[in-house]
Structures are given as C-alpha cells and as structure tokens.
Amino acid sequence: MQSEEQEWATLMGFDRLPTDIVDRRVGELLDLSGRKAIVTGAGGDGLGQATANRLAGSGADVALIGRTFSKVEKRAAEIEKRWGVKAYPILGDLSDWDQVHRAVRESREVLGGLDIMVNNPVMSTAGAFEHHTKEDIDGTVHGSLTMVMYSAHAALEHMVPQGSGRIINISAVGGRVQQPGLTAYCASKAGVIGFTRNLAHEFAPRGITVLGVAPGIMIKPEMREYVLNPRNDAQRAARGTILNSIRHQVQLGRVCLPEEVANMVAYLASDAANYMCGQTIDVAGGQWMG
Template sequence: MDADDRDWSQLLGLDRLPNHIIGMRVSELLDLTGRKAVVTGAGGDGLGQAIANRLAGSGADVALVGRTFWKVEKRAAEIEKRWGVKAVPILADMSDWDQVHRAVRESRDALGGLDIMVNNPVMVVGGPFEKHTKDDIDRTVLGSLTMMMYGAHAALEHLLPQGSGRILNIGAVGGRIQQKGLTVYCSCKAGVIGFTRNLAHEVASRGVNVLGVA
C-alpha cells in the first residue's frame, strides 16, 4: 500500500492503537493469571524480590533466579504461601553465559512456559573513577550491562519461536543524568537504554516486546 492510499489515521499509526483493551477494567489489565515469569536477582531484600512479589500478586507463576540457592528458595516459599501461585527457585550466576541460558531453560520447563523475562542484574563498584581498578570497571560493566544482554539472549531462545513475550530490562535514572561516584555504572545504564531501544526495534515485528524500567 502506497502512502497516498492510506488515510490520516494509518499515516499517524492510529490504526495500531490497542483498542481491544478499551472495554477492560484496570484490574483486568493487571491480571497476569496463567502467565509465566522469570526474575533475576530475586533472592535478596531489594528490587528483584519486590518484582517477583508484584508479578505473583497479579497471578503470575514465577521463577526466582539467584546466585545463592537458599535465598531464592526462601523467597520462592514465601511467595507461594502468600500469593498461592507456583514459585520455583533457580540457581545461577548471571555473569556466566552458560548458566544464564541453562537457568532460563530450567525456569521455562519448571513453570510450563515463559511469557515474561525480568532482567534485574546488579554488580556495582562505586567511587571516584580515577581510583577504579580494571577489575572494578569490568565488574560494574558485567553486572550492569553485559548480564542484561545475557538474560535477554537466553529469553529470546524461547520467546522468538513462540512469537510472543515480554523482556523487561531494569535500568536507572543514572542512565540519563550524571551522578558523582557512579561514572561507570551510569554509563552502563545509558547502555541499557540503548540496548533496550535497539533490541525492541529488532524483535517487535516478531511478537516480542522489549521494555525498560528506570
């Protein structure tokens, strides 16, 4: 169809608006019953476990991935008891390519599917940049950007063949503004924004949406 053959709504992209949700209640829009989600970095007291709880509270079954098994095992048991959904603990070091792919595969098998992948890796070394060692820089880049790419890659192995799914990359406001003592971290979070934008552009036409949350 040539541009001249399209009406104004098509030219503005308004024909792609999600009109199917107009008649739904907000509670229906937030209902994730039957969905299967993987959350990385979910064993501690921070954002990962909060995300896992919110997804479970909305009805999703969740796999909690972490480097310390007893921590994710404890969180999974708490979530199952509180929300009445299936929650499984998965052991993996997200800095290891093979472990990441194995963890996502195990999560999918344990849950019976995969709809949502939440990339929430964190390894940060702060302080003045000139005092950083090579290991400090490498650790922060690995934990704040590279591990995000590993997780997304592992999820796409399952989401692309089924033609559906969501990948949520956890960014930070530091990806857009300057923060003293966090030069490497903020640079990586700016990278997360670019990675999310480019990956979304690459896979959206194949049914997978990639989103970023700061």
C-alpha cells in the same frame, strides 16, 4: 484482491487493534493470571524480590533466578504462601553465559512457558573513577550491562520461536543524570537504556516487546543501616552523595521502596502497557540533573 480501503486498514494495523480492552477495567488489564514470568537477581532484599512479589500478586507464576539457592528458595516459598501461585527457585550465576541460558531454559520448563522476562542485574563498584582498577571497571560493566544482555539473549531463545513475549530491563536513572562516584556504573546503565531501545527495534516486528525501568534511590535494609549509622569513610561518603541527590535532584525529596519501582515493572508486564515499546521509564521521584 484487497480494495484500497482494505489495504489502508491493513497498513494502519486496524486489524491488530486490541479492541477487547475498550470495555474492560484497568484492574482487569493489570491481571497477569496465567502468565509465566522469570525474574533474575531475586534472592535479596531489593528490586528482584519486590518484582517477583508484584508479578505473583498480579496472578503470574514466577521463577526466581539467583546465585545463592537458599535465598531464592526462601523467597519462592514466601511468594507461594502469600499469593497462592507457583514460584520456583532456580540456581544460576547471571555473569556466566552458559549458566544463565541453562537457568532460563530450566525456568521455562518448570513454569510451562515464558511470557515475561525481567532482567534485574547487580550493581558493582562505586567510588572515584581514578581509583578504579581494571577489575573494578570490568566488574561494573559486566554486572550492570553485560548480564542484562546475557539474560535477554537467553529469553529470546524461547520467545522468538513462539512469536511473543515481553522483556523488561532494569536500568537506573543514573543512566540519564550524573551521579558522583558512579561514573562507570552510570555509563553502564546508559548502555542498558540504549540496549533496550535497540533490542525493541529489532524484535518488535517479531512479536516481542522490550521495555525498561530506571529506578532512582531505592532503600534496602543494608543501605538503611549504613545511611543511619555509617561505619567507615566510604559509607559516610555514600551517605553524603545520597543526601545531596535528595536535596538537589529528587523533586519528591525522599528515597523510594523497591516495591514502588516494582509497581512499574508489573504495569509494563501487563496488557495495560500493550502500546509501549522501547521506552525506559524513570521511577525516581522526579530526579533530574541538578
């Protein structure tokens, strides 16, 4: 029979404190050597490939899921050459329930486990909301929110039986602040923040940590091109919206690189973030409602 002191110690979780971290360097806590990670949407030039690189650079073996096999194959080869870890290209359309579950199962098999799942969906329609079609709205919600749910569900199939794992959902600072021309997108990203919070509440008692990252204005090659040389009215309007946000909302006064956001993903995937749960962290240069 436990003494009152032992009961209180158990209730406070003293027996589960990670006391081994006390004498370790922060750099050691950030080391992901031996971890097995999946990153979705990893074939392009944006956050997916940057995140896969950051996790691999921290020592994790990674599976890169994308709908164009040649793209994820190219990225996986680059990662293996650069970091000396295992990187596997996996074909999968994240908008398809069966495909995403199959892709996650395949990824886990080739990796030999699953510790980290990064759900990096795609953005869809922009522009004035009154001009959206049903297809625009459905595509935006599906591409920015539903696909995150599909991928998380697929990861939980494996994490729940093992009683451990970390899921990191990519939202956007637009889920917290208003952004002209992105009403459906921002509403969907607000949904990702809520989904992250509620999923964490449901699965933390079962050993699974759920967190989120909300990027601000990231610059990718195609975006850099149309910002510098807009070719039509839509691109000129998009440039104006971005410039307005940088001038009036982003405290650092610049766009960011995908790698700057990927830094936070790698941190949240590590032991340095073991006491974080349910939060979505903004990486947006201090962007606020201006």
